[in-house]
Amino acid sequence: MSDTPTIRPVGEGALLIEFGDRIDETINAKVVALDKALAARPPRGFLEAVPAYCSLLIEYDPQSTSQVELAEAALELAGSAPAAATSGREHVVPISFEPLDGPDLDQVAAQAGLDWEEAIAAFLASRYRVYMYGFAPGYAYMGGVPQVLQLPRKPIAQRGHPAGSVIIAGPQCLITTLPMPTGWWVIGRTPLAVLDATGERPFRFDPGDTIRFERIA
Amino acid sequence: MIARLQVEAAGPLTSLQDAGRRGVMRFGVPRSGPIDRFAFAAALTAAKPAEGTAIELSLGGLTLTCLEGEVGFALCGAAFTVEIDGRAIGSWCRATLGPGQCLRIRQSGGNWAYLAFSGSCTTPTWLGSRATHALSGLGGGMVRAGDVLELHATKPLPPAALQAPAPASHPAPIGIVIGPQERFFGAGALQRLCAEPFIATGTFDRMGRALDGAPLLPLRLDMPSEPALPGCLQITGDGRMTMLLADHQTTGGYPKIAAVIGADIDRLAQMEAGTAFHFEAVSVGEAVKRFRRIADWQAAALRALVSADDLALRLLGANLVGGVVDALGTHEA
Numbered sequence: 001m002s003d004t005p006t007i008r009p010v011g012e013g014a015l016l017i018e019f020g021d022r023i024d025e026t027i028n029a030k031v032v033a034l035d036k037a038l039a040a041r042p043p044r045g046f047l048e049a050v051p052a053y054c055s056l057l058i059e060y061d062p063q064s065t066s067q068v069e070l071a072e073a074a075l076e077l078a079g080s081a082p083a084a085a086t087s088g089r090e091h092v093v094p095i096s097f098e099p100l101d102g103p104d105l106d107q108v109a110a111q112a113g114l115d116w117e118e119a120i121a122a123f124l125a126s127r128y129r130v131y132m133y134g135f136a137p138g139y140a141y142m143g144g145v146p147q148v149l150q151l152p153r154k155p156i157a158q159r160g161h162p163a164g165s166v167i168i169a170g171p172q173c174l175i176t177t178l179p180m181p182t183g184w185w186v187i188g189r190t191p192l193a194v195l196d197a198t199g200e201r202p203f204r205f206d207p208g209d210t211i212r213f214e215r216i217a
Numbered sequence: 218m219i220a221r222l223q224v225e226a227a228g229p230l231t232s233l234q235d236a237g238r239r240g241v242m243r244f245g246v247p248r249s250g251p252i253d254r255f256a257f258a259a260a261l262t263a264a265k266p267a268e269g270t271a272i273e274l275s276l277g278g279l280t281l282t283c284l285e286g287e288v289g290f291a292l293c294g295a296a297f298t299v300e301i302d303g304r305a306i307g308s309w310c311r312a313t314l315g316p317g318q319c320l321r322i323r324q325s326g327g328n329w330a331y332l333a334f335s336g337s338c339t340t341p342t343w344l345g346s347r348a349t350h351a352l353s354g355l356g357g358g359m360v361r362a363g364d365v366l367e368l369h370a371t372k373p374l375p376p377a378a379l380q381a382p383a384p385a386s387h388p389a390p391i392g393i394v395i396g397p398q399e400r401f402f403g404a405g406a407l408q409r410l411c412a413e414p415f416i417a418t419g420t421f422d423r424m425g426r427a428l429d430g431a432p433l434l435p436l437r438l439d440m441p442s443e444p445a446l447p448g449c450l451q452i453t454g455d456g457r458m459t460m461l462l463a464d465h466q467t468t469g470g471y472p473k474i475a476a477v478i479g480a481d482i483d484r485l486a487q488m489e490a491g492t493a494f495h496f497e498a499v500s501v502g503e504a505v506k507r508f509r510r511i512a513d514w515q516a517a518a519l520r521a522l523v524s525a526d527d528l529a530l531r532l533l534g535a536n537l538v539g540g541v542v543d544a545l546g547t548h549e550a
Contacts, residue, residue, distance in 0.1 A: 011394050135467065
């Protein structure tokens with residue numbers, strides 16, 4: 001894909017700026033760079049931006065700007081914003097792999113052809129990049145699950161996993177903030193709250209940050 | 218004055234809403250706020266609550282008993298019936314609830330209505346807003362049977378039947394802007410989207426509304442999660458369509474074939490279950506034009522509510538409506 005992003009309308013009040021169509025650190029770095037440029041130099045009518053894996057949504061007020069004007073401003077900012085490879089902070093996230101906390105770890109290990117301890121070692125050896133938040137409050141989508149542990153999601157979502165569950169599917173990993181049914185594999189649980197509803201900084205991570213997991217049980 | 222209201226019964230979608238929160242979609246937090254923004258604004262205009270907060274009601278309605286104090290209220294939205302102590306006082310209406318009185322609101326057509334109180338509410342804010350994100354319960358909160366709502370600085374309000382804007386006799390099709398992920402569909406699916414009728418189903422919540430019709434099967438489902446907004450028409454692997462609403466998932470991996478234009482999102486959300494409608498693809502420019510037109514029309518309707526209100530208040534001030542108040546039996550001094 002060329003460096004010029006594709007711009008698509010989302011209704012009359014938003015544009016989707018696409019830098020690619022896959023989960024990739026270089027593409028996501030461009031998303032993060034444009035997001036920062038927009039925050040530093042918001043164009044007229046700009047309301048809010050939503051960074052995702054390989055695209056950025058810009059919501060604007062169509063009463064005070066036009067789609068064309070906003071698209072031109074976004075292209076100019078995207079062209080001038082340097083995409084830094086590593087721009088974020090690093091976080092250490094404690095994780096327990098006890099069977100009650102990670103009920104699917106057995107199955108994940110078996111499908112990977114590893115024993116339980118080998119699967120844990122493989123998971124802990126990787127560094128995880130926060131690509132985006134999505135779905136619901138505080139759901140930080142990370143990439144970096146090692147190849148050997150990458151499994152397609154389960155065919156049916158299963159109920160009853162508590163907030164703080166560490167779940168994986170394909171290359172993606174996330175820490176849940178709500179008790180929700182999920183088709184992802186539940187491999188552990190963290191006492192660390194990504195979403196702290198009453199805290200001064202309610203969301204712990206930013207897109208572009210790096211996560212390292214540290215075993216506590 | 219302080220009023221305390223006991224929630225006797227509440228439908229599962231009853232929640233506190235204000236205009237919503239901005240700037241946090243990047244953290245997975247949608248704007249929330251009212252599904253029907255005009256009806257919400259009308260309720261606020263008629264009751265003038267201190268913080269711009271109202272209760273959003275839907276199927277299942279709401280029953281409240283006033284434990285102490287008295288408080289004025291207004292109800293606006295779809296065709297809901299409002300009763301005080303078993304006595305019907307209309308659909309769009311304003312009145313005062315006194316100690317011991319029971320307010321019962323039931324849905325009789327359409328899906329969403331707003332109950333605003335003349336007072337200030339004491340529920341928590343989250344990220345600067347009382348809008349409730351229903352899935353997490355964060356914000357002002359869901360309203361459940363057994364809750365007691367406490368309102369401060371309450372005032373009685375003169376009873377009035379409020380003028381609900383007349384519905385169009387020939388409802389226009391629902392405008393859409395094609396995309397952003399129309400490339401995941403074949404020409405046949407895009408053609409059917411604009412040619413065939415769809416049905417607004419009774420399957421909805423604050424996240425979205427299922428729309429029935431010809432299945433629009435995606436060609437493939439290999440899209441990384443992309444951001445979404447209210448109005449987006451998301452198609453799942455089985456070809457079924459959902460219009461996303463105020464509590465939408467902020468991103469999703471299912472392709473969005475089109476987005477309902479701002480002028481028509483709330484109308485489709487309110488559409489009575491089982492109603493058939495057509496989509497009409499329009500340009501972004503036309504969508505902006507239609508939004509302006511409806512915003513002007515709504516502003517005029519709100520001004521009309523206010524001027525009717527001023528008249529009622531002046532009459533009350535001149536002590537001319539006492540007889541009317543007694544006749545309605547909704548405001549016992």
